[in-house]
Structures are given as C-alpha cells and as structure tokens.
Amino acid sequence: MEEFANFAHLAAGIGAAITLLGAGFGIGMIGKSAMDATARQPEASGDIRTSMIISAGLIEGATFFALAICIILAFK
Amino acid sequence: MYIVLANSLINVDPGLIIWIAVTLILFLLILSKFAWKPLLSALQEREGRIRESLESAEKAMRKAEEITRKNQDALKEAEIRAQQIRKEALEEAELLRADRMEKAKQEAHKMIEQAKNEIQQEKKKALADLRKEVTDMALQAASIILDAELDEKKNKKLVDSFIDNLPKN
Amino acid sequence: MSRLSRFLFLLVLFTTLSTDSVKAAESDGKDNTIDILDKLSNHYYLDFKPFAKVELPRILWTNDGILFFAGTTSAINSDAGLIDLYYLDNEIRYKESGLIEPVTYKLVHTDGRPLKMDLSISTHLVWMWVAGFLTIFLFARLNKKYRAGIGRTSEPKGSFQNIFETLIIFIRDDIALANIGKDKYMKFTPYLLSVFFLILFMNLFGLAPWGVTPTADVSVTIVLALCTFFITQFNGTKDYWKHVLAMPGVPKFMLVIITPVEILGLFTKPFALCVRLFANMAAGKMLIYSIIGLIFLFADMFGTYVGLGSSVIWISFNLFIYALKLFAAFLQAYIFTMFSALFIGMAVEDHSHHGEAAHVIHESH
Numbered sequence: 001m002e003e004f005a006n007f008a009h010l011a012a013g014i015g016a017a018i019t020l021l022g023a024g025f026g027i028g029m030i031g032k033s034a035m036d037a038t039a040r041q042p043e044a045s046g047d048i049r050t051s052m053i054i055s056a057g058l059i060e061g062a063t064f065f066a067l068a069i070c071i072i073l074a075f076k
Numbered sequence: 077m078y079i080v081l082a083n084s085l086i087n088v089d090p091g092l093i094i095w096i097a098v099t100l101i102l103f104l105l106i107l108s109k110f111a112w113k114p115l116l117s118a119l120q121e122r123e124g125r126i127r128e129s130l131e132s133a134e135k136a137m138r139k140a141e142e143i144t145r146k147n148q149d150a151l152k153e154a155e156i157r158a159q160q161i162r163k164e165a166l167e168e169a170e171l172l173r174a175d176r177m178e179k180a181k182q183e184a185h186k187m188i189e190q191a192k193n194e195i196q197q198e199k200k201k202a203l204a205d206l207r208k209e210v211t212d213m214a215l216q217a218a219s220i221i222l223d224a225e226l227d228e229k230k231n232k233k234l235v236d237s238f239i240d241n242l243p244k245n
Numbered sequence: 246m247s248r249l250s251r252f253l254f255l256l257v258l259f260t261t262l263s264t265d266s267v268k269a270a271e272s273d274g275k276d277n278t279i280d281i282l283d284k285l286s287n288h289y290y291l292d293f294k295p296f297a298k299v300e301l302p303r304i305l306w307t308n309d310g311i312l313f314f315a316g317t318t319s320a321i322n323s324d325a326g327l328i329d330l331y332y333l334d335n336e337i338r339y340k341e342s343g344l345i346e347p348v349t350y351k352l353v354h355t356d357g358r359p360l361k362m363d364l365s366i367s368t369h370l371v372w373m374w375v376a377g378f379l380t381i382f383l384f385a386r387l388n389k390k391y392r393a394g395i396g397r398t399s400e401p402k403g404s405f406q407n408i409f410e411t412l413i414i415f416i417r418d419d420i421a422l423a424n425i426g427k428d429k430y431m432k433f434t435p436y437l438l439s440v441f442f443l444i445l446f447m448n449l450f451g452l453a454p455w456g457v458t459p460t461a462d463v464s465v466t467i468v469l470a471l472c473t474f475f476i477t478q479f480n481g482t483k484d485y486w487k488h489v490l491a492m493p494g495v496p497k498f499m500l501v502i503i504t505p506v507e508i509l510g511l512f513t514k515p516f517a518l519c520v521r522l523f524a525n526m527a528a529g530k531m532l533i534y535s536i537i538g539l540i541f542l543f544a545d546m547f548g549t550y551v552g553l554g555s556s557v558i559w560i561s562f563n564l565f566i567y568a569l570k571l572f573a574a575f576l577q578a579y580i581f582t583m584f585s586a587l588f589i590g591m592a593v594e595d596h597s598h599h600g601e602a603a604h605v606i607h608e609s610h
Contacts, residue, residue, distance in 0.1 A: 050423070054587065057580050061517030064524050071086060091363040092287060092464040095370050100468055103377045103443065108435035111384035116434060118391035119414070122398070 012074035019066035026059045211239060281534040285461055285527055288368045289317050289350040293455050301371065305352065306362040317347040326355045369459040376446035376459070380439070383409065416441055416582060424586035429593050433586070436476060440469065441582040444522070448574035451530055452567065460577075461526040463519065470519035473585040478511070481592040518584055525577050529570040536563045 034052040038045045215235055222231070291299040300316030307325065314320035320327050322344050331348035353359055387409055395402050401410050421430040421437050444460060451458030459465045487493060489507045491500055539559050544552025 046419075050419070050583075053580065053583065057521065057584060058517075061521055064517065064520040067524060068086070068520060086463055088467065089287065089363070089367075089464045091365065092367055092370060092462070093468055094362075094364065095366070096373060096465050096468040097471075099370070099373060099377060100443075100472060103381070104436060104439050104472075107381055107384065107439045111381065111388050112435035112438055115384065115388050115391055115413070116417070116431070118397040119410070119417075122396060125398070 008073045012070040015070040015073065016067060019063055019070065023059055023063040027056050030055050030059070207239065211235060214238075281531055281538070284534060285530055287462055287464075289365050291368060291371065291455075301366045301368070303352070303363075303365040305360055306364055307354065307360050308358075311364070317350050317352070318344055320352060321345050321347055327352045328355045368457050369462045369465055372450050372457045373443075373447060373459045373465060376443055376450065379446050380442045384442075412441075413438060420579075420583055420586045424583070424590040425593060426590060433476070433480075433589050433593075436472075437582050437586055440472070440585060441578050444469065444581055445574065445578035448526060448578060449571075451526065452570060452574070458526045458530060460522050461530055463523050466519040466523040469522070469581070470515040473518060473588060474511075474515040476585075477514075477588045477592045480589065482595060484595060485592045514584075514588055518581060522577055522581055525573055529566070529573055532566055533563060533570070536566060 030052055034048050037048050041048075215231065218231060218235065219228075289301050289303065291301065293299070300318060303312075303314040303317055303320045305312045305314070305320070305327070307327070309325065312320075312325055314323065314325075317329075321329055329345070329347045329349055330351040330353055332345070352363070387406060390402075390406055391397050396406060396410065401407050416438050417430075417434050420441075421434045425433055447460045447465070448458060450456040451461065460469075481489075489511065490504060492503050492507065495503055536559050540552050540556045542552075543555045
C-alpha cells in the first residue's frame with residue numbers, strides 16, 4: 001500500500017504539470033487572439049478585455065477541477 | 077501527520093460554514109440596507125442632475141444657435157432689402173433725370189421755335205413796314221420830282237407795279 | 246521511490262527555520278518547523294508570533310449539549326470530558342500538574358468519539374468579520390459624506406471618496422450593467438458590490454503581517470459561491486428554466502443528453518467559482534511560503550552560508566510573487582463578481598426578444 005501511495009504522489013505531480021500545460025496553452029491562445037483583436041480594433045479593447053477575462057476564467061475553472069484531483073491524489 | 081494536514085486544506089468544516097453563512101447574510105443585509113441603498117441613490121441623483129444640466133445646456137446651446145441663425149438670416153434679408161432699395165432709388169433718379177432732360181430739351185426746342193416764329197413775324201412786319209415806307213418815300217420823291225405832271229392815281233399805279241416787280245425779300 | 250517523493254514533498258510541506266532544526270524536526274516533528282499547509286488552514290487561535298497567541302472562544306456541540314469555553318485550554322482542562330486529538334493519539338490523557346496545553350486544537354470526547362459539531366470561532370471567521378466590519382465601516386463613512394451632500398450635489402472630495410466611488414461605478418456599470426442588462430441590474434448591484442469588497446478585503450488580509458486569508462479556505466468560498474447560486478436560481482425566469490430543462494429548438498432525443506448536462510452545469514458553475522477563488526488564494530500563499538522555504542532547503546543541502554547567500558535571490562523573487570498576489574487579490578475579487586453577474590444575467594435574461602443569439606450564448610457557457 002505504501003508503494004502505491006508514492007505512485008499517487010508521482011501521478012499528482014505529472015497530472016498537475018499536464019493540466020498546467022493545457023491551461024497555459026489555452027490561456028495563451030486567448031491572449032494572442034485578444035491582442036490581435038485589440039490591434040485590429042483598438043476602440044473595442046474594453047469589450048475584448050472583458051471577454052478575454054471571462055474565457056480565461058472559464059478555462060481556469062476547468063483547470064481547477066484537474067488540480068483538485070491532483071491535490072486529492074497527492075494526499076492519498 | 078500528512079493525512080491530518082491534507083484534511084485541513086480541502087476539508088469542509090460544517091461549523092465554519094454555518095458561521096460564515098450567518099455572517100454573510102447579516103453582512104449583505106446590513107450593507108445593502110444602510111450603505112448601498114443611500115449611496116447608489118445619491119450617485120444616481122448626482123448623475124441625473126449632471127445629465128439634466130447637460131441636457132439643458134445642450135438645449136440652451138441649440139436655442140442660442142437658433143437665435144444666431146435667425147439673426148444672421150434677418151441681417152442677410154435686411155442687406156438684400158437695402159440693396160434693393162438703393163437700386164430702386166438709383167433707377168428712379170435716373171428716370172427722373174432723363175425726364176427732366178427731355179423736358180428741358182423740349183422747352184428749349186419750344187423756345188427756339190417761338191423765337192424763330194417771332195423773328196419771322198418781326199421780319200414780315202418789318203418788311204411790310206419797309207415796303208410801305210419805301211413806297212411812301214418813293215412816292216414822295218417822285219411827286220417831288222415829277223410834281224404835278226402826273227396825277228396821283230397814275231403815279232400810284234406806276235409805283236405799285238414797280239414795287240411788285242421788285243424781287244420779294 | 247520513497248526517498249524521491251519525500252524529497253519533492255519537502256519543498257511543499259517541510260521547511261525548517263534553521264539547519265540544525267531540520268534534524269530536530271525529523272525526530273520531534275513539532276517545534277521549529279514551518280508547516281505550510283498548517284499556515285493555510287483554519288485555527289482556533291490568533292497567532293501574533295513572536296508576541297502573543299490569543300485563543301479564541303470555543304462553542305462546541307457535544308453529546309451533553311452546546312458548551313461554551315473562553316479558550317481551548319480552558320476547554321481541555323474543564324471537566325466536560327473533552328481532549329485534544331493529539332493527546333488521544335499519543336495516549337497521554339492527563340498531566341500530573343498544571344494546565345494541559347492544546348496541540349492540534351482539534352477536540353474530541355475523551356473516549357475518542359467525535360463532537361456533533363464544532364461551532365467555534367476560528368481564525369478565518371474572525372478575519373472575515375474584520376473584513377465585513379471594515380467594509381461596513383468604510384461605506385458607512387462614505388455614506389455620511391453623501392448624506393452631507395458631498396457627492397450628491399457636488400463633485401466627490403478627497404482620495405477616499407474618489408477611489409471608492411470609482412470602484413463602485415466600475416462595478417455598477419462595467420460588471421452589473423454590462424452582464425445583467427439595464428432592466429434588472431439595480432436589483433443585484435448591492436449584492437455584487439458587497440461581495441466584491443468583502444472578497445477584496447479578505448484577499449488583501451493575507452498580505453498583511455500576521456494576516457490570514459479567509460478566502461484560502463474552501464468553507465468560506467463554498468458559502469460565497471452558494472450565495473451566488475441561490476440568487477441565480479431564485480431569480481431565474483421562466484425562459485431560463487425552460488432552457489435548462491428542455492432546450493427549445495433541440496430534437497427530442499437530444500434532450501436526453503442535453504438536459505442532464507444543463508442540470509449538471511447549474512452546479513459546476515458555482516463549484517468552479519468556489520474552487521477558483523480558493524485555489525488562487527491558497528496557491529499564492531503556498532508559493533510565498535515555499536519560496537521562503539527554499540532558503541532553508543538550500544541551507545540544509547549545501548550549508549548555512551549558501552542558504553544565507555541565496556536568500557537574496559529568494560527574497561527578491563518573493564517580492565515579485567507578493568506583487569503578483571496583490572494583483573491577484575484584485576483580479577480574483579473582480580472575477581468572482583464578474584462571474585456572479587454573468588450567471589445572474591443569464592438567469593434573469595428575457596430570451597423572448599433575443600431569439601437565436603441567446604441560444605448560442607447559453608450553450609457556450
């Protein structure tokens with residue numbers, strides 16, 4: 001049982017890393033698109049920022065589900 | 077020890093939840109009743125006043141613009157009218173002058189004509205006088221020269237025919 | 246394997262005050278250790294290290310009814326049959342003389358049975374009260390100014406009024422009005438404003454010396470998220486429920502899949518709201534302690550002087566994280582308020598005159 005607990009720690013670390021890769025990529029994409037859109041239409045920058053934060057928050061929410069699983073694994 | 081710690085991070089404490097819920101509800105009630113309601117209404121009031129004054133300022137500006145435009149229109153109209161009047165006056169003056177000129181010319185003409193007529197009449201009269209005088213003088217002279225040789229009747233006839241043979245004028 | 250994972254976990258869990266005390270911590274496990282997760286968790290005392298440690302009153306629902314105690318020490322030393330969990334595990338029940346000192350502050354009955362409910366005043370609750378009183382105090386003062394006519398008839402005066410008025414107008418116009426719509430936003434603006442300032446102050450307390458961030462506790466964020474959840478559901482229009490239970494314009498057989506997903510979505514939204522706030526605040530604090538812990542880890546691995554020398558790097562790095570946390574405190578308060586407004590806006594929206602556009606928005610969330 002002790003052996004498996006250690007594997008759970010490893011899984012938690014790897015899981016957290018993969019989660020952050022995905023989330024980072026996703027939020028990066030949003031940031032890129034928002035920058036592009038702001039450059040194209042500077043007058044709409046306020047709206048773009050708001051929707052950027054909303055979508056980044058939604059991605060973050062999904063990430064936290066994964067991280068919660070990682071935390072649970074880490075303390076197994 | 078790990079397990080105890082893990083519990084403390086993501087463990088849900090029902091006692092704390094009850095306390096927090098009670099606190100939050102009280103907090104929301106107190107704050108929304110005693111802080112936000114008057115605060116938001118004050119903000120709204122101020123915004124309303126600002127909007128109102130902005131609107132009234134805009135209205136006043138529009139009114140002023142209207143007045144300015146009206147004034148300008150009136151000015152333009154007046155100018156046009158003045159120009160028209162001046163033009164009319166000029167025309168009238170011209171007409172008057174021409175009329176006067178015409179009249180003067182006519183008068184002058186008339187005067188010349190009259191003078192000519194008078195001169196003509198005077199001339200005629202003078203000629204007639206002259207003829208009579210000449211006749212008389214010739215008659216006298218002839219009578220003096222011829223004396224009684226010829227009677228008066230014959231003489232006169234002679235002289236008349238003489239005069240008639242004289243070229244006229 | 247065990248050694249490796251233990252080493253990795255050392256980073257997060259065990260950081261020691263000095264090189265010598267690492268060994269002491271190995272054997273003792275109590276003194277001179279910085280227990281990061283313990284720093285994050287809820288306590289029944291206010292810790293003003295190194296000056297004082299103020300025990301908070303305990304309210305315990307035991308088998309004998311509800312009992313009140315001035316502090317944990319008096320609870321253990323009373324004859325109510327309560328004992329610290331630590332003594333129960335270590336089989337030390339009674340001390341020969343003097344008062345028994347609490348260790349874990351988790352109380353159980355002397356026979357090992359858990360309490361019915363622990364309704365004690367705890368650190369997070371106290372700091373939430375502080376945040377709440379601070380908010381009420383600030384806005385009562387602000388209100389006095391408005392009542393006096395400053396800001397009502399004239400322009401706002403002073404930085405205090407200007408800062409808070411800017412924030413209030415930002416929340417009212419850019420969060421409430423933009424997400425809820427001009428027909429109903431005034432009804433929810435007070436809630437959004439209260440929640441924003443409460444969360445903001447709770448987040449900022451974590452940056453103060455001896456301060457604790459109550460929002461780094463799931464129990465606190467759960468209540469906040471549930472509040473938004475109930476407000477959303479109780480104010481849902483008929484259209485909203487129609488969209489949840491039977492999405493119009495979708496074939497009958499697809500409803501079998503969509504309706505459970507929609508109903509699940511009702512609960513995942515507040516769950517994400519709760520976990521986002523909690524995880525952000527907890528992670529920030531954990532990061533600060535972990536980076537401080539690196540000093541001691543280096544001292545442990547390469548010697549005291551390397552630890553001292555490298556501390557310059559870690560502290561300057563920590564300063565950066567601190568600034569980031571300050572930003573995150575505002576950002577998370579904003580995001581919580583923003584998402585609350587978004588969910589409320591989705592629930593109170595009248596779909597009738599939006600047509601197909603509303604469907605797209607609804608599904609994208």
